[in-house]
Amino acid sequence: MILEINKYIDFKELFNDLFKTHEVDLIKHRYEAKHYDDIIKFKEYYYKDFEILTEECEYGKEITFIFFHDFSDSNESNPQSSSAHYIIVYDSILDEFVSCEYEQG
Numbered sequence: 140m141i142l143e144i145n146k147y148i149d150f151k152e153l154f155n156d157l158f159k160t161h162e163v164d165l166i167k168h169r170y171e172a173k174h175y176d177d178i179i180k181f182k183e184y185y186y187k188d189f190e191i192l193t194e195e196c197e198y199g200k201e202i203t204f205i206f207f208h209d210f211s212d213s214n215e216s217n218p219q220s221s222s223a224h225y226i227i228v229y230d231s232i233l234d235e236f237v238s239c240e241y242e243q244g
Contacts, residue, residue: 143194144198145193145194145196145198146193146194148193148196148198150191150193150196150198150202150204151191153202153204154191154204154227154229157202157229157236158178158182161235161236164235165178165179165236166179174236174237174238174239175236177239177241178227178236178239181206181225181227181239185208185225186206188208189206189207189208189223189225190206190207190208191204191205191206191207192205192206192207199231200230200231200232201228201229201230201231201237202228202229202231203226203227203228204225204226204227204228204229205224205225205226206224206225206226206227207222207223207224208222208223208224209221209222210222210223221243221244222243222244223241223242223243223244224240224241224242224243225239225240225241226238226239226240226241226242227239227240
């Protein structure tokens with residue numbers, strides 16, 4: 140039996156706690172590390188519009204948070220709605236956020 144650990148982890152709350160814990164450093168070094176600035180902007184402007192995809196997140200030495208937003212912009216000529224993802228990685232050994240990527244499709 141394979142146990143799906145992701146369903147037991149509240150990734151959204153974990154992200155919030157890690158962000159709060161590191162917020163001062165993120166702000167302090169946001170101009171030295173672009174991904175810090177991207178994480179701050181995501182949290183400040185876009186976080187409330189995105190949902191976390193728990194089944195896609197990963198927990199290990201690196202914790203991968205995957206946030207998703209559906210723009211609901213489908214129409215008669217194009218029935219598929221566009222969407223966006225923020226993929227934010229936290230390294231638990233280094234004890235810091237190591238990347239933030241934005242994908243839109």
